[in-house]
Amino acid sequence: MDHHSAHQTISEKTEMHLQIPLASPTPNPAMSESVEMYLLRIALLQQEGRPAPISALAEELAVSPVSANQMCRKLEERGMVHYEPYKGVTLTPSGEAVALRVLRRRRLWEVFLAERLGLEPAQAEEIACRFEHVTPDELAERLAGYLGNPSLSPQMAPIPPSMDAAARQPRLALSALRAGQQAQVRQIVADEPVGDFLRGRGLAPGATLTLLAAASDGGLLIATAHGTLTLAPDIVQGVEVTPSAAPQTG
Ligand SMILES: [Zn+2]
Numbered sequence: 485m486d487h488h489s490a491h492q493t494i495s496e497k498t499e500m501h502l503q504i505p506l507a508s509p510t511p512n513p514a515m516s517e518s519v520e521m522y523l524l525r526i527a528l529l530q531q532e533g534r535p536a537p538i539s540a541l542a543e544e545l546a547v548s549p550v551s552a553n554q555m556c557r558k559l560e561e562r563g564m565v566h567y568e569p570y571k572g573v574t575l576t577p578s579g580e581a582v583a584l585r586v587l588r589r590r591r592l593w594e595v596f597l598a599e600r601l602g603l604e605p606a607q608a609e610e611i612a613c614r615f616e617h618v619t620p621d622e623l624a625e626r627l628a629g630y631l632g633n634p635s636l637s638p639q640m641a642p643i644p645p646s647m648d649a650a651a652r653q654p655r656l657a658l659s660a661l662r663a664g665q666q667a668q669v670r671q672i673v674a675d676e677p678v679g680d681f682l683r684g685r686g687l688a689p690g691a692t693l694t695l696l697a698a699a700s701d702g703g704l705l706i707a708t709a710h711g712t713l714t715l716a717p718d719i720v721q722g723v724e725v726t727p728s729a730a731p732q733t734g
Pocket residue numbers: 521612613614616617
């Protein structure tokens with residue numbers, strides 16, 4: 485058996501043509517990974533609909549409450565969070581932008597590692613948590629394109645859109661969609677129980693929906709990843725979406 489020639493052929497084929505900067509420019513590299521993990525964790529805790537408590541944040545990040553408290557003070561000085569004593573922290577728009585950027589990378593790597601390489605979801609998430617801090621924008625978008633621009637992670641969590649894409653895309657009221665049109669949820673303004681209910685039915689920022697039908701009173705029938713859902717007119721009013729890419733005219 486001649487293994488030698490086979491090996492040669494394979495190694496010649498592994499050459500890749502990636503021309504992207506591998507270092508992502510950050511204003512404070514020594515702090516960046518830790519800052520990113522705080523902002524990401526705050527974003528995930530905030531999804532429950534209230535400020536992220538310092539104690540919960542400390543627990544999730546496996547640090548002491550004192551360290552978490554100090555870091556949140558620093559993040560507040562940098563304009564990334566609002567700190568409410570005894571309540572917790574909420575992200576400012578600039579803190580949220582960083583968190584969503586990191587979360588997008590995490591979810592994309594999770595899809596790649598779990599769905600393409602067959603890793604267990606928990607292991608994929610653990611490895612993605614390392615990759616998310618060293619993935620430049622160009623690589624993240626190349627990865628998204630390679631994966632077919634997925635909108636959900638293997639664990640069914642929504643993947644935030646890229647900042648560029650989000651900035652370019654128009655935001656519309658949900659009621660402006662036509663029947664059959666697909667869109668991605670940008671924002672939901674609702675009180676806490678309603679927000680929790682909608683999230684449980686697959687309607688949350690970043691999720692994709694399809695408008696199935698509109699009633700004459702303004703109520704809508706939509707389809708989410710979790711099934712169909714009827715929305716009352718006052719709930720429809722609180723939802724902003726970006727229609728999914730359609731063939732451009734003109
Ligand atoms: Zn991480």
